Amino acid sequence: VIPVRMAGNAKMRHVPDTGTVQIEDELITYRERDDHELRGCVRGANGTKPASHREGIILFWPDECRREVEEVKYLPNLCGYYVLDDSPGDANSALRAMYSVIREVDSDVVNRPVVAGFGSLGSLVNFSPGVCDIVMFYWYPVSDMGYDRLMTSTHTQWALTHMRKQVPGIPFLGVYQAFDGGS
Secondary structure, eight states: EEEEEOSTTTTTTOOSSSSEEEEEEEEEEEEOOSSSSEEOOSSSGGGGOOOOOOTBOOOOOOOOHHHHHHHHOTTTTOOOOOEEEOSSSBBBHHHHHHHHHHHHHHHHTTTEEEEEEEOOOGGGGOOOOTSSSSSEEEEOOOTTTTOOHHHHIIIIHHHHHHHHHHSSOEEEEEOOOSBBBTO
């Protein structure tokens, strides 16, 4: 059994009733699910190695991702994939797995770029090699406490330096959001 906690009061409505989930490098099949757990789990599916995993890690459904990319990859106006919107929690392994699936499925088209968005320094825990092709910062320097001009200069420089130590030369996009990000 794998207990699953959803953010807020969300239910697992969009999770397949049976299937395969990926946690870090391990694939696990499950026979059934309810709103709080996956049951009938078989560890180490498809030759992966069973391992212990941290609490709070975000799960990834590779088959569902594969189907979704297959559905959109031939759209004429699709110019890339956006894989992170400052997701709370430990999403790093899920992002690496998603990147891998996108690269595999989209490779027969044009290998569109994969962009990961980061809105705070705290979200950098979800960055590592194999997460994306382009880093996008979208910061909120305006809050109920006023304008934080350091966020657009010092914080961005620090974050980009930190990221480029892990992935030298990673391209960067910046989106300045001049509204209260705390609302």
